[in-house]
Amino acid sequence: MQNFVFHNSTKIIFGKDQEQVVGQESVAYGKKLLLHYGGGSIKSSGLYDRVVSSLKEQGVEIFELGGVKPNPRVSLVRDGVALCKENDIDFILAVGGGSVIDSAKAIAAGCKYDGDVWDFYTGKAAVTDSLPLGVVLTIPAAGSESSAGTVITNEEGSYKRATGHISLRPRFAILNPVLSYTLPSYQTACGVTDMISHILERYFTNEKNVELTDRLSEATLRTIINNAHTVLEDPTNYDARAEIMWAGTIAHNDLLDTGRIGDWGSHDVEHEISGIYDIAHGAGLAIVFPAWMKYVYKHDINRFVQFANRVWDVEIDLNNLEKTALEGIKRTEQFFSSIGMPIRLEEVNINEEHFDEMAKKGTERGPLGNFVKLQEKDVRQIFNLAK
Amino acid sequence: MQNFVFHNSTKIIFGKDQEQVVGQESVAYGKKLLLHYGGGSIKSSGLYDRVVSSLKEQGVEIFELGGVKPNPRVSLVRDGVALCKENDIDFILAVGGGSVIDSAKAIAAGCKYDGDVWDFYTGKAAVTDSLPLGVVLTIPAAGSESSAGTVITNEEGSYKRATGHISLRPRFAILNPVLSYTLPSYQTACGVTDMISHILERYFTNEKNVELTDRLSEATLRTIINNAHTVLEDPTNYDARAEIMWAGTIAHNDLLDTGRIGDWGSHDVEHEISGIYDIAHGAGLAIVFPAWMKYVYKHDINRFVQFANRVWDVEIDLNNLEKTALEGIKRTEQFFSSIGMPIRLEEVNINEEHFDEMAKKGTERGPLGNFVKLQEKDVRQIFNLAK
Missing domain, CATH: 3.40.50.1970 (Rossmann fold)
Known part of the structure; x- marks a missing residue:
């Protein structure tokens, strides 16, 4: 820590x-x-x-x-x-x-x-x-x-x-x-995605001994996931709206940073997209985060396995940790899709036109992220995985 | 909430x-x-x-x-x-x-x-x-x-x-x-017990919709339980000491109160004991809390089942929820004992002599607790269960 x-x-x-x-x-x-x-x-x-x-x-x-x-x-x-x-x-x-x-x-x-x-x-x-x-x-x-x-x-x-x-x-x-009762479904889902992303940016860290911060993060993630469909199906459900609202604050009040350095590469990559295309930040994150995960998971398989197991209840296959890690990424992507988020750039009509420009502009002040440092070519690859 | x-x-x-x-x-x-x-x-x-x-x-x-x-x-x-x-x-x-x-x-x-x-x-x-x-x-x-x-x-x-x-x-x-490296084992264990008790006092509430606060509480409890034996066996283990120290603050900084009213009956009962006998507060809590749990669990079996399942990994027996609840209480008691805490008054040489007096004095300003309101006779029964 x-x-x-x-x-x-x-x-x-x-x-x-x-x-x-x-x-x-x-x-x-x-x-x-x-x-x-x-x-x-x-x-x-x-x-x-x-x-x-x-x-x-x-x-x-x-x-x-x-x-x-x-x-x-x-x-x-x-x-x-x-x-x-x-x-x-x-x-x-x-x-x-x-x-x-x-x-x-x-x-x-x-x-x-x-x-x-x-x-x-x-x-x-x-x-x-x-x-x-x-x-x-x-x-x-x-x-x-x-x-x-x-x-x-x-x-x-x-x-x-x-x-x-x-x-x-x-x-x-x-x-x-x-x-928050009157928020349109799409905006509610964008908010859910944004708060989940805030936790994931902090969760994927190179610091090994952050058990309490990990567990508090997993607790907050599970609460958001558990209440997301409820608020979409029953927008005036006070208790579910309350869980989501309080979780959104906890996700970003710095408690879940304690003892470690987060990543924030996905946010930076998304900022390049929404800087040009003016799509909702949450929607951009639903597209970028799974692509980022697929690109970096080999950097620390165990952390992705822990995430899959503790957040998504994926059983750990000790003989195939990679399979467990990938299953966690798949569940994340499926969840975003299930709440109505786009998970590919093509769904929001973004093609390769600006990929090179965005990758260049995003990294002009240095590499992005901390878990893995992303250079221009890495950002370009992530856009490819998000196509 | x-x-x-x-x-x-x-x-x-x-x-x-x-x-x-x-x-x-x-x-x-x-x-x-x-x-x-x-x-x-x-x-x-x-x-x-x-x-x-x-x-x-x-x-x-x-x-x-x-x-x-x-x-x-x-x-x-x-x-x-x-x-x-x-x-x-x-x-x-x-x-x-x-x-x-x-x-x-x-x-x-x-x-x-x-x-x-x-x-x-x-x-x-x-x-x-x-x-x-x-x-x-x-x-x-x-x-x-x-x-x-x-x-x-x-x-x-x-x-x-x-x-x-x-x-x-x-x-x-x-x-x-x-x-905290130089703390004697007994004092370390008393501290662990105190912080666990601070969470449990908040966890046993009559408020039904507090999912995030529940999950954050369970996360903190699991972290404490997971590191307690490490700090006792390896007192200069920085990472385990760090988890315990940070968890002790989170346990009592009011985050785990949010959206609900806690109980605090066990703390009040313990204060009567340590007011007279001058035993360590943590040791008193290790004795009082399991007795309190045994006395009140029927008031909300489901909450005790959730506690047993999420904190102690006790499988839920849907045909016998009471068994699941009691198993959670037993694990709590066994854990306190495993870290060197007394779990019965007789272990610290306290007999029935002042039971009546303590029950009377403890409730002279009104009943204790919120989950269940404890009258003088209830406090007396809890002392009996703690004998």
């Missing part, structure tokens, strides 16, 4: 009706607030009115910036930074899913920086301080509600890049599973 | 040599520090010198209060409060195990209160604020290093009582598994 620091101070406020406390939680950070959100769904659902009413009860002055899109754009972030700086905003409230939260984090970091916020994503500058932010979560998926990271897309050049800092961890996150 | 708030802001600094950062972590809270510890072991091991040197490097002025005993006494806490108030102490550093940390927490709370600190433990007053505190952990067991609770014994009347408040959560906890 490697030395580690684990410090997650996000206050999780979980359960029915909990958005009603958003005003009292927010006002602790100041009276001038930026309300950041996506499209109209929070207005048609009534959530917007409930949030605004709770904020106004506490005398909070609200500035608004809606319009965040999936794969959130740096251009809107720049607008947000300007708005906050002009109005001396104290606190940013993100109401939405991972895209809205990541966009809010980028604004929060940009407010404490004189240069262009995109500098944080290219590595030209590092985040050292941010405006405080809070979250009302509507889409269980990205885990951004208690993570310290943010992913933003720069539409000039189709770059999708990540950065992070402890100051970007939301001060509070309100998780009401009922808010 | 019930609504919940989960907010654990303790910064965990885990791994080899990590006590070297104690100075820089502490100085953030002020320059005048109370160093609180137990007996001479931290001096003979060299830990005391390393801690003092790290603090002095940061220019911290150190006030000292040693002498904390197992089942920490309110009299020493009162001395600590007086010392802190006289010297305007900014920060309390606990170096030791659960007793030292709980004593430090009591002092931290007492410093912000004009009355007698014992008032917090009788319910006469509630903690609302405390001095900040930090921890260098030497004994993985109590989980107090990131919990918000404290248990103190009042030697006048042999009362052992608990209280808690979010301000009592340590700001940081340094967990170096190497510091």
